[in-house]
Amino acid sequence: MxxxxxxxxxxxxxxxxxxxxxxxxxxxxxxxxxxxxxxxxxxxxxxxxxxxxxxxxxxxxxxxxxxxxxxxxxxxxxxxxxxxxxxxxxxxxxxxxxxxxxxxxxxxxxxxxxxxxxxxxxxxxxxxxxxxxxxxxxxxxxxxxxxxxQDDLDLGTEHYPYRLKLNGWGQLRQTVFAGNDSQDDLNQIQLKRARIILSGNAISSDLSYYVQLDGRSNASDSIRILDYYFQFDLAHRLWDCDRGTLGIRTGLYKMPFSLARQLSGKHLQFSDRSMSSTYFDVNRSLALGFYGATNSLPLPIHWELALFNGLVTGGAETGSSGQLDNNNAFSGRLHFHPTGQWGPGQLADLTGHRQLATRVGAGFATTTIDRSGTTEFSSIRTVDSGHQLSNLLPFAVKSYDVSIFSLDTSMKYRGFSATGEYYFRNITGFQGDYVPNLFDHGFWLQSGMFVVPHKMELMARWSRVNGNSGTLGVTDQSSDEFAGGWAWYFDQDHAKVTMDATYLNGATVNSAVLDINPGDKGWLVRTQLQISF
Known part of the structure; x- marks a missing residue:
């Protein structure tokens, strides 16, 4: 050797x-x-x-x-x-x-x-x-x-043992918010996402890597490592199974849970994700996971499981100096395609499917959150104010359990697309003081139709969150988001312009990416240019 x-x-x-x-x-x-x-x-x-x-x-x-x-x-x-x-x-x-x-x-x-x-x-x-x-x-x-x-070359390098692929994409957005009450108005041009991606194979075609750098104008750090992970195709390497049958992944990446988070930001129909999908989000974390697909079945099921640091922890510092508790979280997701060929990942029917293409999925995430981990303890929001649950709980409460579930379905047919995702969240097992079980649920429904084939799409969305977390179990409250817009695709997702208008009736999230603050009521108008390669 x-x-x-x-x-x-x-x-x-x-x-x-x-x-x-x-x-x-x-x-x-x-x-x-x-x-x-x-x-x-x-x-x-x-x-x-x-x-x-x-x-x-x-x-x-x-x-x-x-x-x-x-x-x-x-x-x-x-x-x-x-x-x-x-x-x-x-x-x-x-x-x-x-x-x-x-x-x-x-x-x-x-x-x-x-x-x-x-x-x-x-x-x-x-x-x-x-x-x-x-x-x-x-x-x-x-x-x-x-x-x-030149464009669209088929180099046939996917299974080479050493391979480096470079991609990038960015979103420049004009955001205008006009509040109904005392909220501050907003009118800004922002760089929402500027991504550079390095991916490929190392040592073996079964060992792949993925590194994504992110820069944005509303972040304190000018550039950060958003994702970095390795994955190894175990079944193909050890037993010569079809690629993707069983693999292992480790690093910082999106946790398997919801369709909305699984989608890349460049594949969204609207300028960004909905209020409800952000409210029930699990996002990224440092993790160890397994993934695979039942390729031998007539209807393959794609699945993924992960053990990670906690809900909405991202790349938070670990170890004795970090602000995470000592409780791991677990999550999983599966999806399958009952009919047709789904094609690329985006929800919009850019190709104009002649046969009905459908997709069904489900996910779960669960963990125990301890007050010692301030990053996690302060991440849970409530309905309808969007306030942190940690600010409403009695100080004697030391920990509680969280379980979140998601169900989603999508379809594409002749330029028309429709997607819906439903969530529900249970917060139970409060330790240190009495608090009743809290239950929140919500959904987003979204549709699009190409009025100019492959070029111009009209879109509509309704998002809603309902629950009793904001009153600690006393009564239910709710908030809604209604949105409409259009998108012009110059070259599919490689170059497109999106404009949408959203009415918020009491926002439940605090998101710099969405430009939404807790309790916001009013109109949010976004115009966005996206370029990707």
Whole structure:
């Protein structure tokens, strides 16, 4: 094993050094022979070659020794084989070179149809280019280090052992709030979400990672790590089952509970989530969990379980200096699709399903909250004032139990979509003083219809929370949210504008993301531009 690893490092180092020296030599010699395919000058109008053949399997590294042209001048440092031996695996296209940059093709061979389709825009914008001069991916220095790619390439890298994928998205929002009573009005332009995502595989295609950075204008910290976790596909690795049958995940991530939280913020129909889904939210935490799917059944069920630090704890500091109690929380979620193919994660029917697509799910979360953990003890809100439960309880109360449940269903059909999610929460087992059991429940109903197919959607939403937590069991109170809006999709979720108006009748949450404060009554109007890649 050590000998093999050492050999791989020698090969990689020799490749890098030789390639750099070859490129440098090429830059110093403008009159190089254009018959050398990797070094063809653009001004000779000679087409660059499509690439150099490499072996398909990383494990067969000895085949690399004869996989490069002699013009690269690579001297391999392996006594086990000599230059010029015939490769022992099927070669595939890896790279092609021209005088201005290093043009990297996919590690899997791109067929002519893919190549032509990905290059169509370049050929239209610059008719002087020939198809042999346009490549899907370019890497080089052009006033700065540049990595450029055509759109929608299928590189086939999902199951490579080492892989890095970069994504990003942002939301710029204009928010106006006009309160009915004594609440402060608001009129601001805000950066609500600015996300950079690094994901991929490490060591094995069964071991994946996910890191998400977040920046926003209404946060005290300019940038933070929102998610970071690893997951390992146990069943595929150990028993060669279908991918996703059984896996383990650990790190900081969204806890399995509700549909509203499971959705990415960029896949929401409205500018943001509803009041009720935020009220019953579990959000993120440091956790250890399992996930899987019953792929062998006619109707696969996707499920996830997690053991985590507590409700709405996020990345709160742990250990003796932290503000968390010593009680873990548990949560779980499952969902399945009774009919049709659901497709991408968003609720809006962007594709205009010809067959009815449905989705059904459920979740739960439970924990004991102790006064010693101020982060958790102060997180529970009440109806309808939105005040913290900790401020209403007798001081002698030291702990209590919380259980939350969710049920959801969604459908898409011919541009129309509808979603509903119902929650209920029990707070029981008060220790230290008598407090009756408290029960809150709520829901959000949402629908959308594309009046211009794939482009313009009209939306409506009703959200409601009802319960006796605000009066410590004496009587029920409630609050409502009514909203309507429209969205224009320039390029699906990659570029869209959303505008919605919401009437609040006593908000039960305190959310800087939603721009809602406890007890708010009035109109909230949001206009949002979203860009993602």
């Amino acid at each position: 050590n000998k093999q690893l050492g050999r791989r490092w020698r090969i990689a180092l020799a490749s890098l050094m030789s390639l750099l020296s070859a490129v440098a030599a090429h830059a110093d010699q403008p009159g190089m022979d254009p018959s050398q395919p990797w070094a063809t000058e653009s001004r000779t109008n000679e087409p660059a070659t499509r690439g150099t053949e490499f072996p398909r399997q990383w494990s067969d590294l000895t085949a690399l020794e004869s996989g490069l042209p002699e013009s690269l001048g690579l001297n391999w440092l392996d006594s086990g084989s000599s230059i010029g031996e015939t490769p022992r695996t099927a070669p595939v296209q890896l790279a092609s070179y021209d005088s201005d940059s290093l043009d990297l093709l996919a590690t899997e061979t791109l067929n002519d149809a893919t190549f032509g389709a990905s290059s169509a825009n370049d050929l239209q914008s610059n008719p002087s280019l020939s198809s042999s001069q346009v490549v899907p991916i370019r890497v080089g220095y052009d006033g700065g280090f540049v990595i450029a790619s």
